[in-house]
Amino acid sequence: MPVAYIGMNSSQLAKSYDKIAAQWNANMMGSDYGISMIERAIQYCTAKRTALDVGCGTGGRITKKLLENGFDLTGIDVSEGMLALARQNHPEVRFEKADITEWETEDKFDLIVAWDSIFHLPLEFQKPVVEKLCRYLNPQGIMVYTFGDAEGAHEDTWLGEKFGYSSIGIDANLKILAECNCQGRHLELDQYPLNHVSVIARKSN
Numbered sequence: 001m002p003v004a005y006i007g008m009n010s011s012q013l014a015k016s017y018d019k020i021a022a023q024w025n026a027n028m029m030g031s032d033y034g035i036s037m038i039e040r041a042i043q044y045c046t047a048k049r050t051a052l053d054v055g056c057g058t059g060g061r062i063t064k065k066l067l068e069n070g071f072d073l074t075g076i077d078v079s080e081g082m083l084a085l086a087r088q089n090h091p092e093v094r095f096e097k098a099d100i101t102e103w104e105t106e107d108k109f110d111l112i113v114a115w116d117s118i119f120h121l122p123l124e125f126q127k128p129v130v131e132k133l134c135r136y137l138n139p140q141g142i143m144v145y146t147f148g149d150a151e152g153a154h155e156d157t158w159l160g161e162k163f164g165y166s167s168i169g170i171d172a173n174l175k176i177l178a179e180c181n182c183q184g185r186h187l188e189l190d191q192y193p194l195n196h197v198s199v200i201a202r203k204s205n
Contacts, residue, residue: 010078010099013120016161017057018081023159025058025085034115034146037190037198038065041144044185044202047110052076052136054100054145055117058085062113063093071111076103100132101125108138114145115198123153123166127176134180137203143182147173149195170197177201 017024042048042065051066056075066073067090076098077083086095096103100114101121112133121129126147133143148167155164174184182201190198 009122010101013163014078014080016163017077017079019161020159021058021079021081021085024082025060025089028057029060029089031061033061034198035061035065037144037186037188037200038062038113038115040186041111041113041142041200042066042069044142044200045111046140047138050074050107050109050138051111051113052107052109054112054114054133055120056086056095057082059089059093059095062115063090066111066113067093074107074109076100077117100129105136107136108141109136110138110141112137112141112143112145114143116146118145119147119165119167120163121166122164123168126166126168127172130173130176131180134177134182134201134203137182139203139205141203142185142200143203144198144200146196146198149189149197167195173197173199181205 048070051071051073053075056077073093075095078099080097083095083097118129149170150167151169153166155162181204184201186200188198
């Protein structure tokens with residue numbers, strides 16, 4: 001059973017991902033996990049110029065899909081181990097070591113992907129980070145991201161390393177999106193009965 005936790009900071013999260021980077025890369029490079037949702041999000045895009053991948057890891061399937069669709073892609077991640085492999089896998093992409101809770105940019109994006117990334121943030125960062133990502137969308141821009149169908153925080157083990165997870169739940173996420181002029185276009189509990197939610201939203205202006 002997961003145990004209650006206060007939260008992992010970005011340094012702790014980076015260290016855990018550094019340790020599993022090679023295994024993650026080997027497991028996910030040929031995977032199609034989440035790709036149907038990414039493809040759906042791309043179909044909603046009225047423009048396909050710029051994209052941001054938050055928690056891009058080593059690249060792979062999502063990076064390939066975005067590049068195939070002509071996006072000029074920026075990827076950010078807290079793990080230098082993951083990013084080193086991403087740069088080897090996709091030398092044409094701009095990858096940056098960054099913590100999304102602190103990272104700022106003047107750029108705007110037609111598509112933002114945060115697949116299985118921001119759910120690692122401590123609970124108090126969920127709302128401000130979703131709000132930040134909404135601000136970084138161009139008008140009519142699309143965001144696709146994942147979170148938990150639950151409220152609260154816990155710690156669990158994956159590939160032998162401890163990771164923190166938190167969620168404010170479906171209703172709170174949809175409320176934030178609406179307050180940021182982003183309309184929900186598609187939502188799935190895509191690993192039911194697991195509490196894993198994927199959502200696509202469009203910014204109206």
